[in-house]
Amino acid sequence: MPTFNWIYTAIFIAVLVGAVLNTVAYLILAERKIAAWVQDRLGPNRVGPWGLLQPIVDGGKMFLKEDVIPAHVDKVFFLLAPMVAFGTAMLAIAVVPVGHTVPPPLPMVSVNPPAYNAPDTPVQRFEAMQKGYADQFSFAIAPGLDIGILYVFAVGSLAVYGVILAGWSANNKYALIGSLRSSAQIISYEIPLGMSILGVVLLAGSLNPERIVANQIDGGMWNVFYMPLAFLLFLTSVFAECNRLPFDLPESEQELVGGYHTEYSSLKLGMLLLAEYAHMITTSFLMSCLFFGGWHLPGLTTTNDSALYGPWGTAIIHAAVLAAKMFCFIALFMVVRWTIPRFRFDQLMSLAWKVMIPLALLNLVCVLLILQFGWPWWSMTVASVVLFVLAGAWGVWSGGNVTAPKRKVRKLPPGLPAGVV
């Protein structure tokens, strides 16, 4: 509902927050079930049929556990950190479409506007378009925001404050090292994240996610076919931003116990964990909307669905299609966790600064050239693939020197070094 209405907004916020919190609870169960399946175990199966009541028990346990605030922590920041982490993770979903959306009308070109009072002027036609738009219903908390994607990135980059506050205030060496690593990782991967999206913004000419979705549907082609390289960079950056496994240096359990949330307990730990899963949900919705055409699925949904299925059917089908795409990404997140081992920290940094940023920049230049000279759409795909192959070839040619630089090994004098007994 682009026209602001208290009641619709309140209902929508209540439903969406409830849905996200419950999805997070069941995602944790799904994560454990998938882990069990990969490792040939049974997984949680005691509480309820197939362990389906496990999330409720887990939530209750998390709430009823003792809340320890150690004596050595910085109390204000220690309490603030889970709030910041939870708040930023939940806030980002405000502009992300979660179902059927209608974009605001495009600007109407009128080189010589006639008098404002004449009948059927461009102004009147545009006002009619605006009225038509205002009567539509959009499945986003704040539809029609022109700053859309910028808001998501602005709120998302605040998440680093939650991490660094948690690590610093805990006054614990594990927590400090974890939070430093995490903040370095998050800010490094934010640059390719923002840069890879620029091509999509150039193509759609808007930061509004609804407009980007509509642009893909009108063009009949999802953005992932135009710019597969941008999608790959975005996906990798999202994995790093969510601290998922190939990039989970901040909380590498085997080295740093729990990373920045070592000293947290009870519901405060719950808030930090919840924030990570909420972040996953938001970014999965975002990827579906930016690169995979939002609610569009060839053969099932078209732009005049409301004539076919009626308004309610349209809303349900479109929300289901988008949710299915979202869950595909979540499944990818969970399967990758058990597929790829963790990076070393210097490899992580090299990947961000020496591989992904130049690739994102070159990808942007390619899209820019293609749009400026009006080359056909498939040249973008070709450019993406060529860039990807060239990057791989350069990696092979340099003998892996870029991501795994050779170190000079200093030869020790014979015998035991001084100090070793």
Next chain:
Amino acid sequence: MAVASPVLTPAGLEPAFDLSAYYPALIYIGVIVGLAMAMLAATHVGYFLPFLKPQRPTKVKQMPYESGMDPIGSARMQFDIKFYLIAILFLVFDVELLFLYPWAVIAYAPGGDPHWKNIFGTIVFIEILVFLATLAIAYLYAWRKGVFQWR
């Protein structure tokens, strides 16, 4: 409901800025802050209702957790200068991204005055290439200086 009257810009007729589009986001921010505070209050309920959740601080529980060893020294230690360099570089690239966003929105947007686009399109295209080139030079300088080398 009344719709804000459109305004005439170089891009054509556009909807006027309407603050009411931002009200849902502001309400949502309020709801989330309230929810976070409620959860934070709920986790401390053991101070007032000891039968609901235990609240028995002991000396060992209050110590920094270091896998069972007694901690040596303070956790407020010096850390590597590399983190600082990464932060500075991040600032440079992020500000550069901020400059690129408004351009990306307007440069090849559908609609717009063709006359206006003919005049400024080529100029802006060359300008943005120059901008990206200066960025690339700075990037190569940082690489050659070994800033990206994690030692």
